[in-house]
Amino acid sequence: MDTAAVTGLSFRDATDADVDALVALVESAYRGESSRAGWTTEADILEGQRTDPEGVLEVIRSPGSRLLTVERDGRIVACCQLEHRGGHAYFGMFAVSPALQGAGLGKVIISEAERQARTGWGADEMHMTVITAREDLIAWYERRGYRRTGRTSPFPYGDERFGVPRRAGLEFELLVKELG
Template identity: 75%
Template structure:
C-alpha cells in the first residue's frame, strides 16, 4: 500500500487509514449515507437505499488492497472525513467518500477531494480521476460537476440483490461514471 506523510491544512490532517480505524470508518461512512443520522447532512441516500453502505470487511479490503489507499482526514484528532483512492494506471478511482453529516456544507468536502486529486497525481502520476455516482443523485452529481467532473453517460448496473451495497427502495438505480482531467 502506498503511504504518504500526514499533510496538514490548518487544523485538518490527512493520513492513510490503519486496521485500528475500521470501526470508526464504518460508523463515519454509514452516518454520511444511511439511516437517520445521515438525514442531517445533504449526502444522504436514506430515501433510495436502506441497510448498510459498507461493513468492516469492506473497509479492511480497501485498506489492505495493493494500489489502494483509504485516506483519512482528522481535525484536532477526530475523524471527520475519508475517501478511497485506487491506482488504475493513468486514472485513479475515487470512492467511499464520506464527511460527517454535521460538517457537510461547510467546504470540507472540497478540501478532501482536492487532497485526493493531489495525492493521485503526485503518488501515482494519474492524469484522470474516475468515480461512479448513483445516477438519480442529481444534487450530488451537480456538486461533482462544480468541482470539474464531467458526466460521461456510461452507466453500470446497481448490484440489486447484493445487500452489501444496501437494499434499493426504487428499481431505476445505476452508477454513472464521472471523469476529471488532473493533468
C-alpha cells in the same frame, strides 16, 4: 467556504485500527436518520448498510489502494478511497461527517485526493461512479470539474453489502476529471 471548518485538518492513510470508526462515519453520512443531518444522504433511495468492516479492511489492505483518512482535533471527520488503476485513479467511499457537511470540507478533501493521485501515482484522470438518481451530488461534482460520461452500470440489486434499494432502476454513472 467556512475557513474555521477546514482548518486543523490532517490527512493520513487508514489503518486496521480505524475500521470501526470509518464504518460508522460512512454509515452516518449515507444511511439512516443520522444521515439526514447532512445533504449526502441516500436514505430515500437505499436502506441497509453502505459498507461493512470487511469492505473497509479490503480497501485498506489492497495493493494500489488507499483509504485517505481526515482528522481534526484527533477525531476522524472524513475519508475517501483512492485506487491506482493504471493511468487513472478511482475515487470512492467519500464521506464527511453529516454535522460538518456544507462547510467546505468536501472541496478541500477532494482537492487533496486529486493532488495525491496526481503526484503519488502520476494519474492523469480521476474516475468515480455516482448513482444517477443523485442529481444534487452529480451537480456538486460537476462544479468541481467532473464530467458525466453517459457510461452507466447497473446497481448490484440483491447484494445487500451495498444496501437495499427502495426503488427500481438505480444505476451508476461514470464521472471523469482530467488532473492537470
